[in-house]
Amino acid sequence: MTSAPEYHLIYWRGIPGRGEFVRLAFEATGTAYIDTPGGNDEVVAALSESDYRPVPFAPPVLKSGDMVLGQTANILLFLGPRLGLVPDTEKGRLQVNQLALTALDLSDEANNVHHPIGVSLYYEDQKPEAARAAKLFREERMPKFFEYFEKVLTGNEWLVGDQLSYADLVLWQVVDGLKFAFPKASNRVLRPLASLQRHYERVKNIPNVKRYLESDRRQQYSMWIFRHYPELDDN
Amino acid sequence: MTSAPEYHLIYWRGIPGRGEFVRLAFEATGTAYIDTPGGNDEVVAALSESDYRPVPFAPPVLKSGDMVLGQTANILLFLGPRLGLVPDTEKGRLQVNQLALTALDLSDEANNVHHPIGVSLYYEDQKPEAARAAKLFREERMPKFFEYFEKVLTGNEWLVGDQLSYADLVLWQVVDGLKFAFPKASNRVLRPLASLQRHYERVKNIPNVKRYLESDRRQQYSMWIFRHYPELDDN
Numbered sequence: 001m002t003s004a005p006e007y008h009l010i011y012w013r014g015i016p017g018r019g020e021f022v023r024l025a026f027e028a029t030g031t032a033y034i035d036t037p038g039g040n041d042e043v044v045a046a047l048s049e050s051d052y053r054p055v056p057f058a059p060p061v062l063k064s065g066d067m068v069l070g071q072t073a074n075i076l077l078f079l080g081p082r083l084g085l086v087p088d089t090e091k092g093r094l095q096v097n098q099l100a101l102t103a104l105d106l107s108d109e110a111n112n113v114h115h116p117i118g119v120s121l122y123y124e125d126q127k128p129e130a131a132r133a134a135k136l137f138r139e140e141r142m143p144k145f146f147e148y149f150e151k152v153l154t155g156n157e158w159l160v161g162d163q164l165s166y167a168d169l170v171l172w173q174v175v176d177g178l179k180f181a182f183p184k185a186s187n188r189v190l191r192p193l194a195s196l197q198r199h200y201e202r203v204k205n206i207p208n209v210k211r212y213l214e215s216d217r218r219q220q221y222s223m224w225i226f227r228h229y230p231e232l233d234d235n
Numbered sequence: 236m237t238s239a240p241e242y243h244l245i246y247w248r249g250i251p252g253r254g255e256f257v258r259l260a261f262e263a264t265g266t267a268y269i270d271t272p273g274g275n276d277e278v279v280a281a282l283s284e285s286d287y288r289p290v291p292f293a294p295p296v297l298k299s300g301d302m303v304l305g306q307t308a309n310i311l312l313f314l315g316p317r318l319g320l321v322p323d324t325e326k327g328r329l330q331v332n333q334l335a336l337t338a339l340d341l342s343d344e345a346n347n348v349h350h351p352i353g354v355s356l357y358y359e360d361q362k363p364e365a366a367r368a369a370k371l372f373r374e375e376r377m378p379k380f381f382e383y384f385e386k387v388l389t390g391n392e393w394l395v396g397d398q399l400s401y402a403d404l405v406l407w408q409v410v411d412g413l414k415f416a417f418p419k420a421s422n423r424v425l426r427p428l429a430s431l432q433r434h435y436e437r438v439k440n441i442p443n444v445k446r447y448l449e450s451d452r453r454q455q456y457s458m459w460i461f462r463h464y465p466e467l468d469d470n
Contacts, residue, residue, distance in 0.1 A: 054330060054387045054394070057337045057380075069329055071336040073308070078329055094304055094313055095289060101306040102292045108343065116351040117364060118371035129352060129364050136353035145292075152289045159289070 005032035007079075008063040010046045013039050016177075017224040018072050019060045021104070024169040025076060027212035029083045035217075073101050076166045085166040095160045099152070099167035103174045106145040110178060111225045113137045113232065123229070134232035138185040142178065146189050146196060153195040157202065164206070172203040177226030184234035240267035242314075243298040245281045248274050251412075252459040253307045254295045256339070259404040260311060262447035264318045270452075308336050311401045320401040330395045334387070334402035338409045341380040345413060346460045348372045348467065358464070369467035373420040377413060381424050381431060388430035392437065399441070407438040412461030419469035 007026065011019025013036060026033040036042050046061045046068070056070025062078070069075050077097055080086035086093045111119075116133040117126040149171060152159055159167045175196070179186045190197055203209060212218055221228070242261065246254030248271060261268040271277050281296045281303070291305025297313070304310050312332055315321035321328045346354075351368040352361040384406060387394055394402045410431070414421045425432055438444060447453055456463070 053391075054334060056333070057340075057383050067326060067329070069333060071333045074329055074333045074336060077312075077332065078325075091302060094302070094309055097312065098291070098304060098306045098309045099289060101309060105292075112347060112351075116347075117367045118375070120371060120375055126367075129367075132352045132361075132364075136355060140353070140355055148292050156288075 005034050006064055007031065007033040009033055009035050010042055010061040010063065011036055011059045012043055012224075014219060015222060015224040016173075016219050016226075017060075018107075020173055020219075021072050021166075021170050022060050022062065022075050022079070023217075024173055024209070024212075025079050025083055025085055025166050027217070028164070028169055028206055028209050029085065030208050031083055073097065073104055076100055076170070080166055083166075085164065085169070087161050087163070087165070092161055092165075096165040096167045099159050100170045102145070102148070103167065103171045106141070107174045107177070107225055109137065109141050109145075110174070110181065114227050114229065123227070127231075130229075130232060134182075138182060138189075138234060142182070142185065143189050146175075146193055149199075150193040150196045153199050156195075157199075159199075164203075168199070168203055169209075172200060175200050176204075177221065180221045181226040181228050182233045183228070188234060240269050241299055242266065242268040244268055244270050245277055245296040245298065246271055246294045247278055247459075249454060250457060250459040251408075251454050251461075252295075253342075255408055255454075256307050256401075256405050257295050257297065257310050257314070258452075259408055259444070259447075260314050260318055260320055260401050262452070263399070263404055263441055263444050264320065265443050266318055308332065308339055311335055311405070315401055318401075320399065320404070322396050322398070322400070327396055327400075331400040331402045334394050335405045337380070337383070338402065338406040341376070342409045342412070342460055344372065344376050344380075345409070345416065349462050349464065358462070362466075365464075365467060369417075373417060373424075373469060377417070377420065378424050381410075381428055384434075385428040385431045388434050391430075392434075394434075399438075403434070403438055404444075407435060410435050411439075412456065415456045416461040416463050417468045418463070423469060 009019060009022055011017060043059050047055060049055060052068045058070065060072060060075060062069045062075045067078065069078055080093060080096060086096045113133045114123050114130050115126065116129045123130060158164055159171065204213065244254060244257055246252060278294050282290060284290055287303045293305065295307060295310060297304045297310045302313065304313055315328060315331060321331045348368045349358050349365050350361065351364045358365060393399055394406065
């Protein structure tokens with residue numbers, strides 16, 4: 001008799017979104033997990049259940065034992081030592097948390113590009129503003145973050161120490177999302193950044209990651225953080 | 236002979252900014268700390284020193300022993316147990332981290348209001364966009380976050396368990412900043428939220444916090460996250 005997986009992820013169906021940062025941690029380590037069997041109703045329920053304090057503010061949510069956790073970086077902090085995705089030292093764990101938070105900041109900025117005025121409006125209601133925001137993102141912010149990670153990776157295989165950590169997975173997902181959203185601009189910015197490019201390929205070719213990316217569990221980018229609007233890319 | 240404080244905060248001079256979340260943790264607990272004696276040159280140096288890996292991406296930076304830490308939430312994660320600002324259990328610490336991250340998300344959204352297009356442009360170069368963003372922030376986002384924290388605080392003195400944590404300090408600072416930036420809108424939104432109002436007064440009146448707020452170490456809000464532009468407030 002097999003026992004149920006001890007990790008239960010809850011996230012919107014049909015989009016990688018922020019849930020993907022958590023999924024990758026499970027997939028890269030071959031860890032069994034349940035992924036929102038109840039669909040979007042389950043997401044809504046997880047944010048409104050009154051018997052857990054504090055109820056998470058937004059998905060992703062992770063349930064594990066008596067834990068109900070919100071905030072992507074917080075879920076990864078919990079999973080890190082359990083999945084072998086952080087060093088053994090406090091210092092190493094803080095470095096992983098720091099770099100994961102930095103990559104997540106870039107992900108948030110990417111989301112602001114197509115929704116600079118507000119998340120409750122459609123992209124179509126803020127297109128001129130998004131075009132202005134996209135130009136600054138392509139020319140200043142994406143280069144600043146990518147060059148930062150290039151510097152951290154220069155001479156190193158992994159972001160922290162000599163092993164894969166969840167910071168590597170978060171960075172990979174953000175770079176992958178930006179390659180989808182801004183194919184021309186990301187290609188231009190990445191071209192001279194040899195260490196970051198090698199890191200991207202290294203993570204993508206981890207056998208578990210590779211199998212996952214080829215499976216139907218990996219969802220297509222569409223309408224969440226990483227969106228491809230050709231008019232927002234280099235022209 | 237007194238030894239030097241073991242905590243050295245590095246942040247831009249003259250603004251509370253994100254450094255304030257760290258300062259409040261020291262001040263509320265009466266912990267000695269050094270605050271950027273070298274001025275802004277020290278901030279620039281801390282982000283470019285090549286002998287520490289990884290160099291932080293942005294301030295605030297905390298140096299302590301052999302640690303050089305970036306990311307506000309990460310610095311607080313490090314300080315929490317050392318300053319007695321988290322419960323003893325892993326579960327409690329994750330809850331504090333989760334709620335601090337949620338309050339910091341609100342702080343980031345407040346920053347986007349006056350800089351919706353990009354942080355490298357002046358507010359004056361994005362005023363119409365900021366006016367649109369501010370309306371959504373006042374009518375949707377600030378209420379959503381404040382009502383969330385009201386729910387967490389209903390029936391509770393503190394956000395997590397029965398003691399002050401750094402999540403309380405982060406939330407307090409964000410509410411205080413929003414009261415400065417949007418005096419009319421924050422007053423309107425807070426009016427029915429009795430638990431959040433009481434929490435704000437409770438933190439403000441912690442003797443160490445009260446003394447700090449009356450000291451010249453507490454800097455005035457001016458031109459960083461929390462800015463008061465009357466045209467962006469309720470009219």
